[in-house]
Amino acid sequence: MMSWLPENISADGGDMDFLFYVIYYITSATFILVAVCMVAFLILYRQKPGVRATYTHGNNTLEIIWTITPAIFLVVIMLLSQPSWAKFKIDRPANPDVRIGVIAKQFNWIVVYPGPDGKLGTKDDVKLDNQVNVPVNKTVLISMTGQDVIHSFFIPQARVKQDIVPGRETAVWFKPIKTGKFEIPCAELCGMGHSGMNGELVVHTAESYKAFLEKINTKKSS
Amino acid sequence: MSDSTAAAGHDHHQSTFLNTYVFSTDHKMIGKQFFWLALVMMILGGGLALMFRWQLAWPETSVWGFGWLSEDNEFMPTGIIGPDKYNMMVTMHATVMVFLVLMPMFSGAFSNFLIPLMIGARDMAFPLLNMLSFWVAALGALIMMIGFFVEGGHAAAGWTAYAPLSIKEEYTGVGMGQTLWALSIFTLTISSLMGSVNYITTIINMRTKGMIWFRMPMTIWALFVVAILSLLALPILGAAAVLMIFDRVFDTAFFDPQRGGQPLLWQHLFWYFGHPEVYILILPAMGITSDILSVFSRKPVFGYRAMVYAIIAIAFIGWIVWGHHMFQSGMNPRLGQAFMTTTMLISIPSAIKTFNWLGTLWRGSIRFTVPMLHALAFVSMFVIGGLSGIFMASNTVDIFIHDTYFIVAHIHYVLFGGSMFGLFAGISFWFPKMFGRMLNASLGRVHFWITIIGFNIAFFPMHVLGIGGHMRRIYNPLQYEFLKDLEPINVTITLGALMLGIGQIIFAINIFGSLWNLNMKWYRKSAQVISSYLTAFVAYKFVTFYFEGLINPSKPTMVGRTFAGIVAIAVFAWIYRYLSAKMGELGEAATQNPWKANTLEWVAPTVPPHGNFGPTLPEVHRGPYEYSVPGESDDWAPQTKPLGEGAAASH
Numbered sequence: 001m002m003s004w005l006p007e008n009i010s011a012d013g014g015d016m017d018f019l020f021y022v023i024y025y026i027t028s029a030t031f032i033l034v035a036v037c038m039v040a041f042l043i044l045y046r047q048k049p050g051v052r053a054t055y056t057h058g059n060n061t062l063e064i065i066w067t068i069t070p071a072i073f074l075v076v077i078m079l080l081s082q083p084s085w086a087k088f089k090i091d092r093p094a095n096p097d098v099r100i101g102v103i104a105k106q107f108n109w110i111v112v113y114p115g116p117d118g119k120l121g122t123k124d125d126v127k128l129d130n131q132v133n134v135p136v137n138k139t140v141l142i143s144m145t146g147q148d149v150i151h152s153f154f155i156p157q158a159r160v161k162q163d164i165v166p167g168r169e170t171a172v173w174f175k176p177i178k179t180g181k182f183e184i185p186c187a188e189l190c191g192m193g194h195s196g197m198n199g200e201l202v203v204h205t206a207e208s209y210k211a212f213l214e215k216i217n218t219k220k221s222s
Numbered sequence: 223m224s225d226s227t228a229a230a231g232h233d234h235h236q237s238t239f240l241n242t243y244v245f246s247t248d249h250k251m252i253g254k255q256f257f258w259l260a261l262v263m264m265i266l267g268g269g270l271a272l273m274f275r276w277q278l279a280w281p282e283t284s285v286w287g288f289g290w291l292s293e294d295n296e297f298m299p300t301g302i303i304g305p306d307k308y309n310m311m312v313t314m315h316a317t318v319m320v321f322l323v324l325m326p327m328f329s330g331a332f333s334n335f336l337i338p339l340m341i342g343a344r345d346m347a348f349p350l351l352n353m354l355s356f357w358v359a360a361l362g363a364l365i366m367m368i369g370f371f372v373e374g375g376h377a378a379a380g381w382t383a384y385a386p387l388s389i390k391e392e393y394t395g396v397g398m399g400q401t402l403w404a405l406s407i408f409t410l411t412i413s414s415l416m417g418s419v420n421y422i423t424t425i426i427n428m429r430t431k432g433m434i435w436f437r438m439p440m441t442i443w444a445l446f447v448v449a450i451l452s453l454l455a456l457p458i459l460g461a462a463a464v465l466m467i468f469d470r471v472f473d474t475a476f477f478d479p480q481r482g483g484q485p486l487l488w489q490h491l492f493w494y495f496g497h498p499e500v501y502i503l504i505l506p507a508m509g510i511t512s513d514i515l516s517v518f519s520r521k522p523v524f525g526y527r528a529m530v531y532a533i534i535a536i537a538f539i540g541w542i543v544w545g546h547h548m549f550q551s552g553m554n555p556r557l558g559q560a561f562m563t564t565t566m567l568i569s570i571p572s573a574i575k576t577f578n579w580l581g582t583l584w585r586g587s588i589r590f591t592v593p594m595l596h597a598l599a600f601v602s603m604f605v606i607g608g609l610s611g612i613f614m615a616s617n618t619v620d621i622f623i624h625d626t627y628f629i630v631a632h633i634h635y636v637l638f639g640g641s642m643f644g645l646f647a648g649i650s651f652w653f654p655k656m657f658g659r660m661l662n663a664s665l666g667r668v669h670f671w672i673t674i675i676g677f678n679i680a681f682f683p684m685h686v687l688g689i690g691g692h693m694r695r696i697y698n699p700l701q702y703e704f705l706k707d708l709e710p711i712n713v714t715i716t717l718g719a720l721m722l723g724i725g726q727i728i729f730a731i732n733i734f735g736s737l738w739n740l741n742m743k744w745y746r747k748s749a750q751v752i753s754s755y756l757t758a759f760v761a762y763k764f765v766t767f768y769f770e771g772l773i774n775p776s777k778p779t780m781v782g783r784t785f786a787g788i789v790a791i792a793v794f795a796w797i798y799r800y801l802s803a804k805m806g807e808l809g810e811a812a813t814q815n816p817w818k819a820n821t822l823e824w825v826a827p828t829v830p831p832h833g834n835f836g837p838t839l840p841e842v843h844r845g846p847y848e849y850s851v852p853g854e855s856d857d858w859a860p861q862t863k864p865l866g867e868g869a870a871a872s873h
Contacts, residue, residue, distance in 0.1 A: 004689040005622070006704060020619050027609040034576060034605050041583040042598070045519070046590070052857055053850040054585035058525035062581065063574070070573040074566040077616055082559055084618040089555035106393065149387040150485060152550065152625055156691035156704060161621050165486060165552040166386060167479030183704055187625040187693045189380045191393050192306045195697035 006156045009182065009203065011175040013159035015084040022080060026073055088159075093173050097138035101125075104144065104151035104164040107193035109184060116217045126216045130199035132184060134176060135209035141173045152188035155201055163188055176203040245357075247349035248832060249334045252356050254656065256330030259356075259363060260323050261733075264726075267318035272723045274311045277303045279709075279716035281698040297375075305697040306395060309378035312695055314370075316381030317403065320503065321410050322363055324641050328506035329414060329452060330359065332648055333421050333445045335656060339823035340442050342430025342840050344833045347423040355416035362409035369402040377403035380695060382496070385477030385488040389469040401470050404463040411460035414452050421449035430822070432842030436530070437861065439821045439846040440523060443530050444509025447537045448502050454541075455498035462491035489551055493544035501540050503637055504604075505533060507644020508575060511597045513846075514647050515579055517819045518594035519586025520857045522847035525578040532571035532578075539568040549617045550624045558617045565615040572608050576601065587850070587857070591817070592666035596647035599674050603639025607632060610685065628688025634681045646673070646729075654812030657737055658829040664804035665732040668797050672725030679718025683711045721790070735808035742805040756795035818858045821846050825860050 008017055045053075101112035101120050111132050115124035120143070134140045144153055146166035153172060154161045162172045184199035204212060246252060276285045284291075288301030297307060334352065338345055346352045369376040376399040379388035383403070391397045425446045429438070438446075466488070468474040475481035477488045516523045523529060545553070545561030579601050588594070610632045614620045623629065646669075653661050690708050692699060699705040699712060735742065815824040822842070826834050840862045850857045854866060 004686055006691050016618055016622060019616055020613070020622070023613050023616060023619060027612055031605060031609055034580065035602065037580050038583065038598070038602060041580065041586075042588060045583065045586045045588050047587045051587060053519060053521040053587040055522065055850050055852055056524070056585075057522050058528065058578070058581065062577075063525050063528045066577040067570060067574055071570055074569060074612075077612065078562060078566050081562060081616040081618045085555070085558060085562070088618060088621055089558065149393050150384055154625070154691075154693070156622070159622055161550050161624055163551045165479070167485065168552060170552045183702055185693055185696075185702055188384070189309065189387065189695040191387060192309065192378075192395065194309070194695065195305060196701040198702060 007178075008157065008159060009176050009178040009180070010158045010160070011177050012084075012087055013157075013174075015087065016159045019077075019080055019084060023077060026077070092171060093139050093141055096141035096173060098134055098140045100132060100134070100140065100142045102132070102142055102144040102153060102164070103147060104153070104186075105147040106149065106191050107186070107197040109153070109186075109197075109199040111199070113213075113216060126219075128216070130184070132199060132201045133209065133212050134201070134203055135206055136176055136179050136203050139173060139175045141171060143169055143171045145169055149190050150188050151186045151190050151197070153184065154187040155182060155184050157182045158201065161187060176201075179203045179205055245353060247345070247353045249338050249346045249349070249352060250656070250830060250834075252352050253331045253333075253335030255356050256326045256334060256359070257656070259360065260327040260331060263318050263322040263326070263363065267315055267323055268723050268726065270311045270315040270318070272719055273303065274308055274315070275716040275719045277308055277697065278699065279713040281700055306378060307375065308697045309380075309394070309695070310375050310396070310399075313377050313380050313383075313403075317366070317377070317407075319637070320381065320499070321407065322366065324503045324637065324645070325410075325414065326359060327645055328445075328641070329417055329421075329448060329502065330356070332441075332506055332510070332652075333417065333449065335652065336441060336823065337421055337424055337445060338428070339655070339826055339830060339834055340439055340821050341425060341428065341433050342822045342835065342842065343424060343428035344835065344839070346420050347428060348420050351416050352420050355413050355420065358409060358416065359413035362406045362413060365402055365406040365409060369399045369406070372398040372402065375399050382492055383466070383488070384492075385466070385469070385483075385485045386479060388488075389466060389477050391470075401467060404466045404470070408460050408463040408467070411456040411463070414456045415460075418449040418452040418456075421445060422453065425449075430839045430842060433822075433861075434842075436527070437842055437845050439509070440512035440526075440529055440533075441506070441509035443533055444505040447533050448505050451498045451502050451505075451537055451540065455495045455502065458491055459495035459499075462488060462495070465491075486548075486551060486553060489548055490544070493547045494541075496547065497544040498537075498540045500636065501536055503641050504644075505536065507600060507641045507648075508533070508604075510644050510648040510651070511579065511600045512575075512582070513819075513821070514593050514597040514651055515582045515601075516847045516849065517651075517817055518589045518591055518597075519583055520589075520849045521582060521586040522845070522849060523578070524581030524584070525574075526845070526847065528574055529578055532574045535571045536568060539564060539571075543568050546615060546617075546620070549620045562615060562617045566612075569608065569612060569615065572604075576605055576608070592661065592663055592670060593647045593651035593817075595667070595670045596643050596650060599670070600640060600643040600647060603635055603643060603674075603677070606682075607635030607639055610635060622691075623688055625694055626688035627684040627692045627694055630694050631681055631684035631688060634684070638677060638681065643674075646670075649733075651817070652823070653733075653736070654816050655823055655826075655828055655830070658812050659736045659739075659809040660812050660816060661732050661736050662805075662808050662810075664801055665728055665735075665808075668801065669725060669728040669732065672728065672793075672797075673722060676718050676720075676722030676725055680715050680722050681718070683715050683718075687711055687715075721793075732808070737809060739807065739809040741807050743807070745802065745805045752798060756791055756798065759791060815860075818856075820848060820858055820860050822861055825862055 005017055008014060099114060099120055103110040109130050111128045112120060113126040114120050115126050117124055144164045146164040148166060150163055150165055152161060152163045158174045158176060160172045160174050162170050164170055180203055182201040184201050186194060186197040273285055282302055284301030285303060288298055291298055291301045293299050374395055374397040378394050378396050387393050388400055465476045469476050469478060475483040477483045477485055479485055512523050512529060542564045543561060545557050546565045549558045614623055650661050650666055687708055692705055692708055699709060812828050814828050822840055825840050842861045843864045844861055846861055848859050
């Protein structure tokens with residue numbers, strides 16, 4: 001079993017990994033089938049003295065078989081993908097445990113915390129550069145806007161990626177199930193400093209998250 | 223146009239240097255002009271790729287061979303590529319390869335050279351427009367080249383030129399370069415438009431007697447559908463490029479969100495062109511491959527009609543899949559579900575084609591000539607590229623692999639493993655008809671093996687990078703903690719790319735050597751001396767490498783480089799010995815039909831004269847792939863041969 005995908009820290013990330021491996025096994029099997037047939041044909045039917053090629057223009061039954069079979073597999077992949085896509089991109093959680101804002105600019109993620117009143121977009125919001133702090137086992141909703149060009153908010157381990165388009169709001173949501181520090185690279189070419197545009201996701205335990213909130217909120221009020 | 227008017231056009235033709243080689247209206251000469259344009263641009267596009275690959279493998283070190291540049295060098299101080307120039311090289315590599323190599327080669331060179339010859343016409347429907355098409359393309363290429371020399375450098379916003387990055391100088395530091403880029407793209411779309419109008423008209427109106435639709439070779443079917451796609455898709459890109467010029471020069475705000483513009487508009491326009499574009503680049507290679515597989519299996523194309531319908535289906539569905547490039551772009555995610563459905567749909571015709579190619583090989587009598595090797599490489603590499611496409615067709619999996627090297631791997635398996643191998647197959651197949659000389663088969667084999675091995679070393683590991691999360695278009699992967707473990711893969715890729723790049727020198731030697739009748743006998747004499755020297759050198763290097771590794775194991779990259787160097791020298795020595803037994807005079811004169819192929823271009827004399835076919839046009843009696851017909855003594859029969867027992871009138 002191949003395990004090249006980075007470790008998964010999102011509660012729903014397993015869905016994506018599952019789909020990845022489903023496609024991986026289907027495509028690998030198809031490739032092996034085609035490759036084996038091809039190599040076998042090349043060896044069996046190489047030019048031999050006195051042997052003529054078989055004169056045939058095709059076979060309709062075969063055409064139908066190899067049109068329908070891939071179609072069935074593709075429909076299965078499609079049906080498996082739709083619910084997960086909805087989970088990742090359409091069904092935005094109405095009542096997330098944590099709301100965070102991200103404002104992307106060349107070449108930083110400005111992370112906005114709600115501040116003492118618990119609401120985004122008010123005067124007491126706290127802004128940190130490139131630091132996304134979230135508690136473990138809570139649903140996090142990050143709503144994102146951009147200041148200049150298109151950036152893409154990518155957390156490989158959380159299986160999250162979303163372009164940030166200036167002039168419109170996009171969002172990602174996930175539920176981290178493991179504490180630790182992870183990187184948040186920008187995945188869309190955004191200019192000279194694109195490479196190295198990198199933030200940090202810190203997944204806290206409940207206690208250390210509380211301590212973090214107190215720290216930033218007191219700093220704000222003082 | 224009727225046969226007589228076309229012939230009349232050639233009657234008052236006075237040959238001067240200018241109207242034979244420069245402002246020629248002969249489709250064959252225009253085809254050759256596109257051919258040379260594409261080959262020269264291939265050197266540029268490949269060179270750029272090798273340079274930025276160096277940066278990815280050994281970040282911020284002097285590119286090999288450029289260390290002598292001074293610190294004040296604007297382009298590469300001390301030979302190190304800066305992040306701005308890196309973005310420029312990535313952008314220009316893709317732009318050059320797509321717009322100035324693959325499109326001129328397929329929609330320019332092959333379409334021009336092959337369409338009249340393969341359908342039995344004397345020339346294109348509009349010869350003057352045809353000439354104009356090349357010179358406008360040359361102008362577009364010139365504008366693109368000027369961009370390298372203006373202040374601020376050339377376009378650096380990716381070949382997709384996403385707005386707003388591409389529309390304001392303050393975002394990239396690129397001024398005139400990006401505007402020239404857009405202007406050049408606009409010019410090239412005009413050229414393409416002229417070409418496609420010509421190809422469509424020619425194929426519809428000027429097929430010779432008996433050349434009904436279902437007797438056309440697959441190559442012509444593919445080029446026909448590609449011409450229709452170009453006719454409809456390129457004006458969209460042209461319009462988008464003009465809007466970009468307006469935004470940059472006249473201060474409009476089509477794509478500027480701060481003044482009410484819409485960045486996603488650019489993406490929609492670009493990909494609405496962009497998806498048909500990938501079929502513009504791959505369908506001709508598919509057609510060429512179908513033809514070549516049939517010729518060298520001595521067997522009719524399996525499922526000819528299914529193949530034709532598959533191409534036509536691709537041409538239709540190709541218009542409703544562009545959104546799969548934009549799953550993560552911020553467009554309404556519900557569209558993501560619709561576009562996934564259509565994308566899954568379009569992979570079915572590709573599957574049909576692959577299985578039919580296998581069917582063509584089945585129970586054939588396969589000859590492993592150089593064009594056949596490239597065609598077989600096309601099939602196997604395209605299968606990998608097609609299958610990797612299913613990963614990103616699933617919108618959920620795409621969330622992770624979008625904008626990673628997985629995408630880069632996919633596009634290179636389709637456009638290099640597919641289009642480029644199709645291009646090599648086509649060149650080695652039709653070179654005798656184009657220039658009247660055979661390409662050397664031994665050099666061709668060496669070139670093939672280096673290319674396919676180098677290609678797979680260069681591009682297969684990119685899948686692994688992508689799955690590891692490696693973003694595309696990043697300048698220095700060592701800036702990220704989670705990518706550090708993947709760096710050896712980056713080194714491997716670069717070494718593969720170097721092998722691939724160096725291998726193309728053999729291709730160049732083969733082409734020019736064959737054209738100029740190069741005598742390579744000297745090679746044989748020197749071969750023994752040099753190959754024994756190289757063998758000794760490899761042995762020496764191996765010993766020093768081995769002991770160096772024991773003494774100082776803390777230099778991992780040096781060890782990698784040394785090891786690769788040894789492998790390279792060993793490969794060189796082996797090739798040298800192989801060729802030493804085979805080389806003689808290059809450029810053997812080609813006969814009229816060296817491959818014993820059926821289609822009409824082989825009925826024409828080599829090299830085809832003005833008007834292609836002599837006094838009367840050939841009359842077609844049978845399908846293009848009547849090989850090994852039972853009851854006929856030869857295993858091939860030109861399309862002009864009257865129908866006997868057993869052969870099929872069409873498929």
